[in-house]
Amino acid sequence: MSPVVLTPAMGQHGGMTTTPPTAAVILAGGRGTRMGGVDKPGLLVHGRRLLDIALSATSHLDAVVVVGPHRPELDPGITQTQESPAGAGPVEAIWAGLSATRLPDNAVVVVLASDLPHIEAESVDALIAATSTDNPVTCAVDENNRTQFLFSAWTFRELRQRLSTLRESSGLENQPMKAIVTEPFSTLSVAGTTDCDTPEDIDRARSHPRLT
Numbered sequence: 001m002s003p004v005v006l007t008p009a010m011g012q013h014g015g016m017t018t019t020p021p022t023a024a025v026i027l028a029g030g031r032g033t034r035m036g037g038v039d040k041p042g043l044l045v046h047g048r049r050l051l052d053i054a055l056s057a058t059s060h061l062d063a064v065v066v067v068g069p070h071r072p073e074l075d076p077g078i079t080q081t082q083e084s085p086a087g088a089g090p091v092e093a094i095w096a097g098l099s100a101t102r103l104p105d106n107a108v109v110v111v112l113a114s115d116l117p118h119i120e121a122e123s124v125d126a127l128i129a130a131t132s133t134d135n136p137v138t139c140a141v142d143e144n145n146r147t148q149f150l151f152s153a154w155t156f157r158e159l160r161q162r163l164s165t166l167r168e169s170s171g172l173e174n175q176p177m178k179a180i181v182t183e184p185f186s187t188l189s190v191a192g193t194t195d196c197d198t199p200e201d202i203d204r205a206r207s208h209p210r211l212t
Contacts, residue, residue, distance in 0.1 A: 020155075021107040022128055024058035025097030026051070027090055027150065028114045029068030029083065040196070041068065041114040045205045050196070051114040057121050058110060065100050067093040068114075090150060091175040095163050098156075105157035106133060113150035117205035118192035126190050127153035137185035142193035149177035151193055152185075 028041040028051050041051035048056075051066070055078070058064050065079045074080065083089075083096040094111055103109070108128050112119070123140070130138040136158035140151040162180040166172060170179070196202050 021063070021103060022061040022110070023063040023065065023101055023103060023107060023156075024054075024061050024110045024112065024124070025094055026054050026058065026064065026066045026112055026114055027068065027093050027097075028054075028066050028071075029087065029093060043196075043202055045117040045202070050117060053117060053119060054112055054114045057116075057119045057124050058112070060121060061110070061124075063101055063103075065097040067097045085173070088173040089175060090177055091163070091166070091180060092172040094159070094180075095167065095172050098160060098163065103156040105155065107156040108153055109156050109159055110153050111150065111159075112152075113195065115196045116151060116192060116194070117196055117202075118194065118208065119151070120192050123151075123190040123192050127151070127188060130186065130188050131155060133157075135186055137181065139181060139185055139187050140193045141187045141189045142195075144194070147187055148193050148195065149181045150195070151190075152181070 041054075042049050045053065051071075055064065055066075055074075063079065065081060066074065067081055067083060069082065069086070070080055079100050081096050081100040083093040090113070098109070108131050110124055110127060112124075127138050127140060131153040133155060136155040138153045140148045142148055159180075162182070163172065166175060166179055194201075196205055
């Protein structure tokens with residue numbers, strides 16, 4: 001599939017805009033090692049897959065890229081790609097997602113894992129609104145005051161620069177997110193940010209009333 005191309009003045013949905021283009025890179029290749037190796041993005045919460053919850057929260061953005069094993073059931077308008085080698089970790093996956101797009105430097109890219117059962121568009125928009133050339137990295141903070149590096153917003157220029165620097169110095173494979181989320185970055189408390197890493201987390205999410 002050809003890379004998604006967005007220009008500084010026009011989003012993928014067409015028409016001139018005064019705001020930067022927006023894109024999402026959704027990480028959907030997690031092996032769920034603490035869940036017995038299940039396909040974590042495919043787990044159901046209130047009848048929806050975790051991946052579909054992430055897609056719903058980002059469907060209004062100009063471009064969406066899903067990184068992970070190919071899923072033929074997804075809408076053809078969603079770009080799919082895979083990190084190489086598969087399972088090489090989130091940093092390598094983000095690089096693969098960026099490589100599937102051509103974005104202007106001022107575009108805002110939301111990076112999120114597909115393990116956020118309560119994520120909604122309002123939280124995505126809050127991170128985007130907080131991110132600019134003057135504040136190029138914004139990470140979400142969950143209800144337990146934990147910084148969620150895998151729910152963050154970046155200017156395309158900043159994200160590409162940090163990834164490129166790390167790629168040239170140490171490589172991206174199996175790098176932790178802390179390798180690119182270095183100072184300076186800001187944080188923002190937003191709703192729906194608690195992730196699911198264990199079977200107990202999934203059980204709690206399923207017992208939580210559905211918000212929408």
